[in-house]
Amino acid sequence: MALGNPVFANDKNFGKQPPQFPGAAPQGYPQGYPGAPTQGYAQQGYAPTGYAPGQQPLSPEQLQQMYNQPPASNAQMGRMTVDDVIVKTIGTLLVVLVGAGLGWVFPVLALPGAIIGLVLGLVNSFKREPSKVLILTYALFEGMFLGGISGILENLYSGIVVQAVLGTLIVFALTLVLYKSGKFRATPKMTKFFMIALGGYAIFSLVNFGLMMFNVTNQPWGLRSVEVFGIPLGVIIGILAIGLAAFSLMLDFTSIEQGVKNGLPAKYSWSAAFGLTVTLVWLYVEILRVLAILRGND
DSSP states (O other), rough: OOOOHHHHHHHHHTTTTOOTTTTTTTTOOOTTOOTOOOTTTHHHHTOOTTTOOOOOOOOOHHHHHHSOOOOOOOOTTEEEEHHHHHHHHHHHHHHHHHHHHHHHGGGGHHHHHHHHHHHHHHHHOSSSOHHHHHHHHHHHHHHHHHHHHHHHHHHHTTTTHHHHHHHHHHHHHHHHHHHTTTOOOOHHHHHHHHHHHHHHHHHHHHHHHHHHTTOOOTTTGGGGEETTTTHHHHHHHHHHHHHHHHHHHHOOOOHHHHHTTTTTGOOOGHHHHHHHHHHHHHHHHHHHHHHHHHHHTO
């Protein structure tokens, strides 16, 4: 079973090998490489692969020169690369920052940003082919939401935004180090547990949002403000959510590694960038909320 971020789960191209054709050169070699399969073509009256009708065979020196050539890189072959994912992720996050600036100055944009960002996030998640325009549009509106709530909370608790940003960067860095070390991997069993926990968290969040919308509770954070053994439930749930977001990052890294290994087309770098952006936004929001609950409970 291929592992990966749920954002990639609906993209059946992730985790699959590119198609192979009879007589085609292996990955990294030009068509017509020495020794390419010729069975089936010569019998049909066609020249062997790499030779035009009447063309003389290559000399030993020419063959040796061809063999000495380095294999073509993924970038040269129009395939997904880690560098490409990094560049596109940085670009997407910069658009998030632009939207955040607008939301910070105009907090009224937070609500429409949240609604439109959610809709575009779902559209991008279930879309078979990645769309650069839709992904960047999502980043802009999601940034408006982040900027709006960040500005409001910063006015209440000075310095909370810097703390949340630092917390997000630390969790990201630690998760990446653990992944690169090979000591922690997203196993099928862990992924199954993650999906169950994620579903439970989503149900809790929807119920809590409904209670707050219909004024069933007047607590600022709804059920999250309820204390369990003197600890706000929001802190307990928040720490769990941060752990889920960190594991989602692990799934992102796994999906990217598999995509590069299997030689996916370069356009799927946008899918990888979108997945990382969604996870980082989620991680930041959870850390920001936990900090706000803790500081509001002082």
